[in-house]
Amino acid sequence: MKLEDSVTLPCGRETAWAALNDADVLRQCIPGCEELLQDAPDHMAAKVALKVGPVKAKFAGEVTLSEIKPPESYFLSGEGKGGVAGFAKGSALVRLEQVSTEETILHYSASADVGGKLAQIGSRMLDSTAQRLARQFFDKFRDCVSAKAGV
Incomplete structure (x- = not known):
C-alpha cells in the first residue's frame, strides 16, 4: 500500500x-x-488502538527516524504488532517546503505492508482506512x- 500527498500548514517551517x-x-x-514515548532523539515507542473494518486491535510499535536534515526532512520506518490481528510495518519520507514565514507545505510519501487478519480484509478497505487515518492525522x-x- 502506498500513500502520497501534500498538506499546507499555516506556520513557518521551523x-x-x-x-x-x-x-x-x-x-x-x-x-x-494511547501512548507515545520518545526514548531517543531518533526513536519512539507507541501503543495505538485501531479498528480496521471488522478487526479491532491494540498495536505496540516502534518508529525510527533516519536521514534527518533539520528543518527540512527525515525518513521514518516502523513496525507495529497487534497480536492475533497481525502486524503492520512501513516507512515514509517527510519533507517540509517553506512557502513563506507563515506557510509550509508538508510532503509525504509512505508505504506499508500488513499481515495476519489485517491482510485478509482486502486492499480496498485497507487503502480507504489508511487514507482516512492519514487525513485525521x-x-x-x-x-x-x-x-x-x-493562527
Whole structure:
C-alpha cells in the first residue's frame, strides 16, 4: 500500500519541524494513540488502538527516524504488532517546503505492508482506512501547528 500527498500548514517551517519532532503533539494527532514515548532523539515507542473494518486491535510499535536534515526532512520506518490481528510495518519520507514565514507545505510519501487478519480484509478497505487515518492525522496536526503559530 502506498500513500502520497501534500498538506499546507499555516506556520513557518521551523514551527512545523518542531511539531513533527514533539512526542506530545504527535500523541495528540495520531488516531487511536494511547501512548507515545520518545526514548531517543531518533526513536519512539507507541501503543495505538485501531479498528480496521471488522478487526479491532491494540498495536505496540516502534518508529525510527533516519536521514534527518533539520528543518527540512527525515525518513521514518516502523513496525507495529497487534497480536492475533497481525502486524503492520512501513516507512515514509517527510519533507517540509517553506512557502513563506507563515506557510509550509508538508510532503509525504509512505508505504506499508500488513499481515495476519489485517491482510485478509482486502486492499480496498485497507487503502480507504489508511487514507482516512492519514487525513485525521494531518487535520489534527494542522490544528496543533495553527495553535502553536497563534493562527
